[in-house]
Amino acid sequence: MRALVWHGANDIRCDTVPDPEIEHPRDAIVKVTTCAICGSDLHLHDNFMPGMEKGDIVGHEFMGEVVEVGSDAKSALKVGERVVVPFTIWCGECDQCKRGNYSVCERSNRNKALADKVFGHTTAGLFGYTHLTGGYAGGQAEYVRVPMADRTHIKIPGGLTDEQVLFLGDIFPTGWQAAAQCDIQPTDTVAIWGCGPVGQMTIRSAILLGAKQVIAIDRVPERLAMAKAGGAITINFEEESVVERLNELTGGKGPEKCIDAVGMEAHATATIDSMMDRAKQALMLESDRAHVLREMIYVCRPAGTLSIPGVYGGLIDKLPFGMAMNKGLTWRMGQTHVNRWTDDLLNRIQEGQIDPSFVITHTVPLDQGPEMYKTFRDKRDGCIKVVLKP
Amino acid sequence: MAYYDRSSAGDTLARGLGWFSIGIGVAELMAGRSIARWMGMEDKTNLIRAYGVREITAGVGLLALGDPKPWIWGRIAGDAVDMATLAEGMALGSKDNPRARNAGIAFGAVLATTAVDIVCAQKLHREEAHYRSLPVPDYSGRSGFPRPVSAMRGAASDAPIAEDMRTPKILQFQPATGQAGAS
Ligand SMILES: NC(=O)c1ccc[n+]([C@@H]2O[C@H](COP(=O)([O-])OP(=O)(O)OC[C@H]3O[C@@H](n4cnc5c(N)ncnc54)[C@H](O)[C@@H]3O)[C@@H](O)[C@H]2O)c1
Ligand SMILES: [Zn+2]
Ligand SMILES: [Zn+2]
Numbered sequence: 379m380r381a382l383v384w385h386g387a388n389d390i391r392c393d394t395v396p397d398p399e400i401e402h403p404r405d406a407i408v409k410v411t412t413c414a415i416c417g418s419d420l421h422l423h424d425n426f427m428p429g430m431e432k433g434d435i436v437g438h439e440f441m442g443e444v445v446e447v448g449s450d451a452k453s454a455l456k457v458g459e460r461v462v463v464p465f466t467i468w469c470g471e472c473d474q475c476k477r478g479n480y481s482v483c484e485r486s487n488r489n490k491a492l493a494d495k496v497f498g499h500t501t502a503g504l505f506g507y508t509h510l511t512g513g514y515a516g517g518q519a520e521y522v523r524v525p526m527a528d529r530t531h532i533k534i535p536g537g538l539t540d541e542q543v544l545f546l547g548d549i550f551p552t553g554w555q556a557a558a559q560c561d562i563q564p565t566d567t568v569a570i571w572g573c574g575p576v577g578q579m580t581i582r583s584a585i586l587l588g589a590k591q592v593i594a595i596d597r598v599p600e601r602l603a604m605a606k607a608g609g610a611i612t613i614n615f616e617e618e619s620v621v622e623r624l625n626e627l628t629g630g631k632g633p634e635k636c637i638d639a640v641g642m643e644a645h646a647t648a649t650i651d652s653m654m655d656r657a658k659q660a661l662m663l664e665s666d667r668a669h670v671l672r673e674m675i676y677v678c679r680p681a682g683t684l685s686i687p688g689v690y691g692g693l694i695d696k697l698p699f700g701m702a703m704n705k706g707l708t709w710r711m712g713q714t715h716v717n718r719w720t721d722d723l724l725n726r727i728q729e730g731q732i733d734p735s736f737v738i739t740h741t742v743p744l745d746q747g748p749e750m751y752k753t754f755r756d757k758r759d760g761c762i763k764v765v766l767k768p
Numbered sequence: 769m770a771y772y773d774r775s776s777a778g779d780t781l782a783r784g785l786g787w788f789s790i791g792i793g794v795a796e797l798m799a800g801r802s803i804a805r806w807m808g809m810e811d812k813t814n815l816i817r818a819y820g821v822r823e824i825t826a827g828v829g830l831l832a833l834g835d836p837k838p839w840i841w842g843r844i845a846g847d848a849v850d851m852a853t854l855a856e857g858m859a860l861g862s863k864d865n866p867r868a869r870n871a872g873i874a875f876g877a878v879l880a881t882t883a884v885d886i887v888c889a890q891k892l893h894r895e896e897a898h899y900r901s902l903p904v905p906d907y908s909g910r911s912g913f914p915r916p917v918s919a920m921r922g923a924a925s926d927a928p929i930a931e932d933m934r935t936p937k938i939l940q941f942q943p944a945t946g947q948a949g950a951s
Contacts, residue, residue, distance in 0.1 A: 478930060561935040564922065582912050588922030604907040609917035634941055645834070681939060708935065722928055731923055736912035739905070752775065760905035 380768065381519030382747045384434045387425035392745040395435065398515060398523035403450035406527035408463060412540040413440035413517050415747070415754055415764040416465075416548055417574050417641065418507070418689050423751050426642060427691045429508035437518025438465035438505040439548040441540060447527065454528035461531040462547045463517065463524055464716035467503040470529040481713035486526055487512045501713065518747055520768045532720045535728070541735035541765065542727055545579070549763075550734045551719040553579025553639070556687040557587050558719070559710040560635040567591040567628050569677070570610070571670045572639035573601035575763045576687055578737050580639050581608040586732065589635075593627060595620055597645070600760045604737070621677050632679040641688030644669040668694040675702045686711035737763040744768040778891035782840055785888060786830030788881070789843065793823030807874060808867030809857045819853075822846055837896070840889045847882040851875060 383393040398407055416439050421427045441462040447455050455461070468475050472484040486503035487493050493500035493510050503525065506516015515523060524530055534543050557580055562568060568589040570580050573596035584592045585608065594610035596602050602612040613623045624633055644667045674684050675698050684707055702709075726732055739762045742750055750764045796803060797820030804813040826846065829839040857871035913920045 477932070555933075558927070558929045559933040561929070561933060561940075563940065564925075565941060578912075583924075585913075585917060585921050586924035587927065588925040599904045600907050603904070604910050607908050607911045608913075609911070609921070679941075681941070683935065708939070710933070718930075726924065730914050731920075732912050733914070734912060736910040739907075756775075760907075762907075 379520035380744055381435045381515075382437060382744065384422060384430050384436050385432055388423065388752075390423055390436060390748050390751055392747055395519075398521050400446060400448045401523065402525065403448040404526050404528055405448040406444055406451050406455055406524045406531075407446040408440075408442045408461060408517075408522050408524055409445045410440050410442040410517055410520060410522060410768045412442070412544050413437050413519075413744075413766050413768065414544060414548075415439075415518070415751060415766065417576055419751070420755050421642065421689060421691065422507070423755065424643065427508050429510040429513075431509060431513070434506070434509075434513065435515040435519050436506040437516035438507055439544065440505075440517030440522065441534070441544050441547060442522075444527075445521070451528040455531060460534045460536075462534055462543055462720075463505070463522070463531055464546075464551075464720070465505055465507075465548045466713060466716050467505070467512070467514065467525050467530050468717065469526050475529075478715055478718045480715040480717055486530075488525075489513060504713070518744065518766060518768075520744070529717070532717065532724065534724075538727065539735070541738060542733055543724070544765065545575075545734040545737070546720050546723060546727075547716065548714070549575045549579050549737075550723055551716045552576050552687050552714040553581075554583045554719050554723060555714045556580045556637050556639060556685050557583035557589075560584075560637065560683050560685045562587045562589045562635065564588050565590055566635050567593065567633040568635040568637065569593045569595065569624055569633040569674075570637045570639055571595045571644075571674065572641075572688065573598065573605040573610075573612075574639065575737050577601075577639035578604055578608060578762070579734065580637055580687070581605055581610045582732055584637075585609045586726075591627065593624065593633065598757050601757075601762060604762065620673060624677050628679070632677050632682070634679050634682045635685065636674040636678045636682065637685045638670045638674060638688040640670045642667055642690045642694075668697055672696070672698060675705075675707065678705065678707055680705040681707070683708040683710060687714070689713075738765050739763055741765045741767065776895050778888060778895045779836060781884075781888045781891060782830050782836035785840065785843065785885065786827045786836075789823045789827030789830065791827075793820045793825075793827060796820030796823060806867065807854070807857050807871040809853075809860075809871065812853065812857070815853065819846070819850060837889065837892050840885055840892065844882060844885045844889065847878055847885060850878045851882075854878065 379397050381395050382390055384390055444455055444457055444459045466481045467486040468480040468483040469485040474482045474484050481502050483502035487500045489509055489512055490500040503512030503514055505514050532546055553576055566589050568584045570577055573594050581592055581594055592610045594605035595613045595615055597614050597616040606612050613620055744766045747766050753759055753761045754764050796816050800813050800817040804810050804816050826839050826843050830836050854871050854875040858868050
């Protein structure tokens with residue numbers, strides 16, 4: 379089959395690789411009809427995440443048709459069914475899964491021993507996302523093996539297009555959880571850094587959850603325009619001071635809820651801290667750039683909440699932790715517990731409360747994937763979200 | 769769009785200059801004394817070492833993933849400082865410095881790299897102007913909602929959110945007597 383394969387920094391190729399096979403009775407094989415490139419894939423493409431190996435198939439936002447089911451998954455899944463696959467693989471039986479903490483499932487990471495060493499305790503297995511999280515082959519491919527498939531799926535009823543439901547596998551619940559874990563009150567101002575696909579979903583979620591005021595921060599004009607369309611007040615961080623504007627919009631008190639939908643590749647305009655970050659990252663003294671985190675800690679209202687869906691991979695430096703501690707901030711973060719939210723969100727899509735396909739700007743065949751990684755990363759051609767058709 | 773592109777011609781040149789900076793910087797740092805002696809400017813050894821640090825910083829900045837423009841301008845400014853120092857050595861040269869000729873050679877070399885730096889900066893600025901001139905696609909109609917935003921605010925306030933993600937009551941912002949937050 380054809381699949382997008384990681385070969386190193388800035389080197390993802392469309393290769394011919396062996397078809398996946400059922401390896402375990404709980405597996406299923408899904409024939410991918412539609413998949414997408416996620417902002418998290420860019421961290422792999424740019425080689426900021428440790429633990430990738432040459433030959434790994436990437437992609438973790440995908441859906442398709444079940445074509446083969448292992449004996450232990452047959453009660454839950456049938457050949458021919460249409461499913462979106464969540465990027466977090468979960469067993470449904472461990473202590474964490476029982477609490478709905480699917481992204482830290484204790485059993486789905488087959489490289490548990492390695493993850494235990496690196497993270498202290500393992501997190502869940504993820505598709506197409508480094509050997510620290512299981513090294514499972516990803517979904518930017520014609521076929522995918524889905525482990526623990528009796529749990530790891532979202533069944534899709536007829537009458538909805540792939541484009542409407544695809545993002546249930548990642549960015550829609552990610553934006554939703556980012557907003558939900560802020561426990562938004564009708565009096566809240568929610569500030570969201572990053573107007574990429576995750577930021578866009580977060581903006582819509584914060585509006586639906588009833589935030590009084592949603593403020594979105596980025597520097598890419600068309601992304602800001604899309605944020606505005608979704609109901610956000612926008613700040614272009616290259617043109618105005620984020621801290622000043624946020625204080626202005628909150629009567630000098632700062633936003634109650636701050637969300638980092640940027641992650642470790644944050645940009646900043648020539649501030650000292652960002653120059654230091656870049657230099658250290660280049661010298662491998664620091665793996666992540668923490669400009670957004672620093673800004674959030676500084677501007678957040680005391681006793682407020684920081685929600686961090688943006689992905690970090692390792693070490694950050696010069697984090698004003700004293701400021702965070704003294705202000706009594708609550709931190710909530712993590713990979714998304716996708717299936718915790720998807721029944722409710724699928725309902726909302728069916729009822730027409732939201733149509734997540736608004737974010738798609740580019741649809742291309744799978745073999746154009748490698749170029750689209752660059753188009754998406756460099757935000758060329760108005761690109762916000764890329765959908766691939768195997 | 770980003771106003772720079774890490775695979776453009778200007779950027780490739782910038783990265784080349786980044787490696788060049790690191791090379792020169794390491795040489796100045798490690799062999800500061802020999803370089804100074806070769807030009808008859810022994811008293812400037814520490815200064816040359818400091819320039820080495822500057823070069824390495826610029827090199828690392830250019831190789832990191834960000835916008836190379838400020839670093840290239842930094843290099844140009846650095847070139848000017850280098851030339852000023854060398855000019856001093858050359859001027860001194862006529863009487864006190866028998867090796868002034870070597871300082872002159874170094875001056876010529878710096879002048880040549882300055883020219884490359886300037887070409888690079890121009891290329892990068894031209895590329896930026898090009899990116900900025902590209903039309904911005906109109907996404908103002910892409911709300912994702914079936915009705916105006918004002919009608920959607922709070923439409924999902926009934927959503928099931930488990931207790932573990934709720935803020936404990938005591939930590940919630942109480943609507944102050946009067947009004948809460950900003951207007
Ligand atoms: N927690 C999860 O489960 C989960 C799931 C999906 C994605 N993510 C992460 O979410 C993040 C965003 O993903 P995406 O798909 O939207 O990617 P993206 O790269 O398209 O979006 C990032 C956006 O942040 C903007 N940005 C950069 N620096 C900024 C700054 N200083 N201030 C404000 N905005 C800034 C960029 O211009 C860009 O528009 C990534 O880190 C991704 O890995 C997390
Ligand atoms: Zn993702
Ligand atoms: Zn589990």
